Amino acid sequence: MEPVKLSEKFGKFSDHWAPKVIAEMNDYQFKLVKVEGEFVWHAHDDTDETFIVLDGELTIEFRDKSVTLRKGEMIVVPKGVEHKPSAQNECRIMIIEPKGVTNTGNAGGGLTADNDVWI
Numbered sequence: 001m002e003p004v005k006l007s008e009k010f011g012k013f014s015d016h017w018a019p020k021v022i023a024e025m026n027d028y029q030f031k032l033v034k035v036e037g038e039f040v041w042h043a044h045d046d047t048d049e050t051f052i053v054l055d056g057e058l059t060i061e062f063r064d065k066s067v068t069l070r071k072g073e074m075i076v077v078p079k080g081v082e083h084k085p086s087a088q089n090e091c092r093i094m095i096i097e098p099k100g101v102t103n104t105g106n107a108g109g110g111l112t113a114d115n116d117v118w119i
Contacts, residue, residue, distance in 0.1 A: 006032065006054065009119055010092055018113040019095055019103055031095045032119070038086040042105035049077045049097050056091030060084070 009022050009032055017039060019031035035058065051058065052074040059068045060075065061084040069075060077083050104112045 006094075010034070012119045016090070017103065017111050018117070020117055020119040022119065024099065027098050028096055029099050029101075029116075031097070033093050033095055034090055035085060035087045035093060036090045039084055040104055040107045040109055040111055041082055041084045042107035043080055043082045044077075044097070044101060044105045045080055047079050047098050047101060049079075049095060049101070051075050051077070051085070052094040052096070054092045054094055056087060056089060056093075058091045058093055059086050061086070 004022050006022075009020070013020055014034070016034050016036050019033045021029045021031050023030040032054075051060065051069065053069045053071055055071055057068060057070050059066055060077070063082055067075060100115065102108075102112060102115060
């Protein structure tokens with residue numbers, strides 16, 4: 001029961017699109033991610049996914065629209081909804097989702113990160 005210093009945690013990694021776990025609550029994990037460029041179209045068939053922008057700007061494309069999030073904003077993507085995050089410049093985000101969720105969801109591919117990596 002100690003404070004988690006987000007800036008200190010972000011300083012421990014430099015890779016993009018590779019979520020790092022910083023805390024767990026029940027069956028949910030809080031993950032920090034640095035993102036830049038485009039991710040892949042994907043969906044999570046069994047769970048919602050929360051994105052919170054801590055620094056920078058994140059765009060999430062949906063099949064029918066795009067949503068841009070800035071520092072201090074968040075969105076919950078409902079389960080089963082295809083989406084594709086992107087960031088023109090490095091963006092720092094927190095993702096909240098159940099333990100065991102694969103970052104690329106049903107898409108797989110080269111951007112699939114190792115799961116349950118703690119920093």
